[in-house]
Amino acid sequence: MHLESVVCFFAILSLGSIATADPNPNQTGSGKQLYRNRHVARQQLLSTTTRSVPPTQPHVTPAPTFTPTTTGSSTPLAPAAYTLSNGEAAIAIIGATYAAGIGGAVLMIGGTAHPLAAGMIARITGGGPNGDTPEVEIEDSNPVTTTSSSASSSSSAEPTPIPSPYIILFSPNATAQEIQSVNSTLVNHAAPNSLSEVVSHGTGLVVFFKAGINPNQADAIRQAPGVGGVFLDETLGVDQLPSSEQAPLSFASRRSIDTDTPGSPKASVRNPADIKLQSDAVNSLKVISQPAGAKLTELPGYGYAEEAGKGVTIYVIDTGVNAINPEWSSMPGHKDILYAPGAAKTKKDFLNHGSCVASKAGGPVYGTAKNADMVVVKVPRHLHTSAVFTAILEVSNDIFKKKLKGKAVINMSLGHLIPDELHSAYEQLLDSLTAMDVVIVTASGNDAEKGVNDVTHYPALLGPTTDIIVVGAVDNAGYRAPFSQGSGIQLNVSAPGYVDCANGKAHPDTQGRWGTSFAAPAVAGVIAVWLSQDEYKAKLQVEGQVAARVKKMVQDLAYSRVEGQPPVIWNGIDPRGLSCASDHPTGFIKVFEKDGVASGYYDVSSNSTTGGVTENIEQWCLAKCTGPCVSVFLYRIRQSASDGYYICNQYNQPWTNNLVQTGVAAADSGVVFTKSLNRRYCNSPGKTVSRAS
Structure with a gap:
């Protein structure tokens, strides 16, 4: 979960010294935050309409040239x-x-x-x-x-005080008149061109103003009716990323994965009627569908429910995404990018972090929810409190607009410090989301090797007192990763933290990474799949309780892969018994094979040379058969006695031998596969995922 030393909050930013940060962040506000009472937000979902306030905005009362003023209390400045x-x-x-x-x-x-x-x-x-x-x-x-x-x-006379940027946050029950009164004051007295507002589309009211004012003015506004708080718009402290992008000589490689696992209290969960198998899955993904008592080496791949998160949106608040990486471009669900204030509006990942996170949540090769919709909220390099609040509200507004109640998961892998006076306001923002049946998943932190075992950053510090799910990291054998923070009530579940994932840089497509940042999105994806399954609807989709019920299900199904080690996420699927034999790929039936033939009248045709495919040709072709496709014709074009390439023709209709073309001199052996009614099938070892018709 951490950003390299140049990053901030959800974002990654370069930080100088922070005046408000405690030199010992492991203790600053942590203890009192862990056990203080939860503040339940009463306001409706908030939007992110951020706009400058025009100087001509109507005032509640006229503004006379000479006006009695106050300075931090209701007492006049003088007679x-x-x-x-x-x-x-x-x-x-x-x-x-x-x-x-x-x-x-x-x-x-x-x-x-x-x-x-x-x-x-x-x-x-x-x-x-x-x-x-x-x-x-x-x-x-x-x-x-x-x-x-x-x-x-x-x-x-003393030096001229310089106005500083402040956030004027309104209480959940502030009235329109109270907000307008504060607006009138700010229009008159804030520094020129410094006033902006964030509005809730749910209520039509301002959630907070940002304005350049001095401390005396801030003190006076604090006393105004309806104002919940007035805070300096400060740069936030940041939880650091591991110093190395590349995974170290894997801690996981020193542990045997060929061991029996202890039993889970929920190990008897039945597979859903229709499941998928990713036969080429890396071990860090196979762990997610490892049932109790099974050795990782016994599993044929990563098993997951056929819905695969369809209809559920995963929000990733992070450093952007490399939009040309196949892990993003080949996602079958709807994809979008939102930009927090100050973020560069480019489809790039400025710190090579968000691309991996998104890949682990919903990528076709490395993700756990392969059909989920995905929205990345890109944060700027230099992030202040107002941008943090606005980023959260952007997600809230998008969920409100799309009516995703009970169908949204937010992943927050980037940890940060916040000033003590903002704890309550920050928690209220997140509580307003969980109160609207949105699930929030966050990473626990990577500083355990520095002797910092307890969780130290937000939002993970809120885990014990809210429905936020805090995720630590283990290796593929189930041993706690040495960098992973959190234990006891601070930690809800763990997931593999040594991963392969999408590269945020141009080349190559794949990279190795380590950190709790990349364990959290795997859990977020598992949750998205559950929320997409009808069989869990009665259990999870209870209005006002979705976040709490999901958190309980995560903890109920998780179990320690090694006795005495942290409980690890399990998606409830047992993939044993599934296979992907070449002559009869699960989910497809071979219906035709003949030498020297090709096919015509196809709907889509793919060329292995264009796709850069040189091996696993059969699975490459089968993976092309998605959506309306029901059959494929695969044949080889000879270029020499020992060289050639392959053509994969896809058909959106049942196969008929009338489509066969004979007399094609360059055509080698041709074979036809058509989708079977057996819904247990495999996807490709390539870049795209096969789906049921």
């Missing part, structure tokens, strides 16, 4: 208090207080002009040394007070 903006000038009155707004102001004291920068406060306290000239106390936003006479007050 008489005024706000001056845009260079306005006023003659000072003893006993009055003047606050300089946007554009600053000029205060006339004893005939002398005293400029006030935006954010400064001047208090006129009484007569000066000459007996008749008022004295002025200048206060900046820190605040620091100095006293000067008319002859020296301008030189003694």
Whole structure:
């Protein structure tokens, strides 16, 4: 789950020092966060309409030139208090207080002009040394007070406070009038061109404003009705990725995988009526469908339910995706990319992280939910709190728009630190999703080898008190990976953390990676498959309880592959007994074979040379038969006595020998396979996945 040292939050960003980060993040807020009461969000699903607020936006009340103001409480600044903006000038009155707004102001004291920068406060306290000239106390936003006479007050003023970006977050029960009142204040007093808003399409109300204001203004707004909090828009601390992209000399390779596994309390779960087998699956994928008592070497491949996540959307909040990689381009489900504020709008993976994560969730070769829809939410390199909140709300809005209640899983493999004052608001955002029957899966962290065993980052810290599922890493034999953080109630399940997956770079297509970041999406994919299965509908699809019921099912089916080691995810499938014999591939029947023939009138034709295929030709051709395809004709074109290439013609109709073409001089032996009614079948060792008709 971790980002390399240049990344932040869901994102990966370059971080300098963070003033609010505790030097010991393993203890900062962790203990109190683990056991504090859960905040259940009451607001509806939120959208991500982010727009600048026009300066002409109507106000609830007119904005007079001189307005009584407050500074962090409901008490007036002084018996008489005024706000001056845009260079306005006023003659000072003893006993009055003047606050300089946007554009600053000029205060006339004893005939002398005293400029006030935006954010400064001047208090006129009484007569000066000459007996008749008022004295002025200048206060900046820190605040620091100095006293000067008319002859020296301008030189003694404190430096101009610089407005900082703040998030003004509204409470779930804030009214439209309360929100509009705050908007009016910000329109008048926020730094020019700094005001923007994020709106809920579910309620039509603003969820939060982002604006450039100073600390005094922030204190005043905190007191406004309906405001849930006012926070600096800070850069977030980041949970680091492993220093090496390539998997180390595999810890898994030092463990025998040819061992008996302990029993699972739910090992008697029956296979669904229709299952698939990926015969060429790598071991890290086969582990997912390893039933209790079975040796990994006994399994013919990765078994999974025929639905394979169809109709369920997996959201991956990460560093983008390499859209030209076959693991993305060949996904049969709907694919989309959303962009968090500040993210480069390119179909690329800027840190070679998100591509692997998406591949492990829904990739046709390495994924656990091969028919699921996929939405990647790309985050920027440099991420602040507002972008984090907006990214979560983008997902929430997309789920709301597509009506995916009970049919969405969010994978958050990137861990981060958040300031203490934002804990509650952050948890409310995630709780609002689980309350709408969305499942959230996150990684536990990779710092155990540094002596940090406990979970230290968000959102994994929320696992014990929410329905968020926290995933650790094991090797293929089931032993805890030495880098994997979390134990006890901090960890819900583990999955293989030494993986093969899609490469976020241009070449090659596949890479080896390690980390809890890549264990979590395998679990997210398993959950997507369950949510797509009718047989689990009654068990899981209970309104308001989907996330909790899924978490329980994950824990019920998981079991330790090695006694004393962490429980590992099991998808409930037993693939033993399935096979993919060449003469009778499971799911297909050979109905014709003859030398020297070709075929015509096909719907689609594929060439092995164009596809770069040189081996496993039969499985390559069968994998082409997806969707409406029901039969294939495979034959070889001779180029020489020892060389040639293959043609795979696909038909969307039952095979008939009338399609055979004879007298084709270059044609070698031709063979026809048609789909059988047996729905237990294999997919290819290539890039695409075969599906039932």
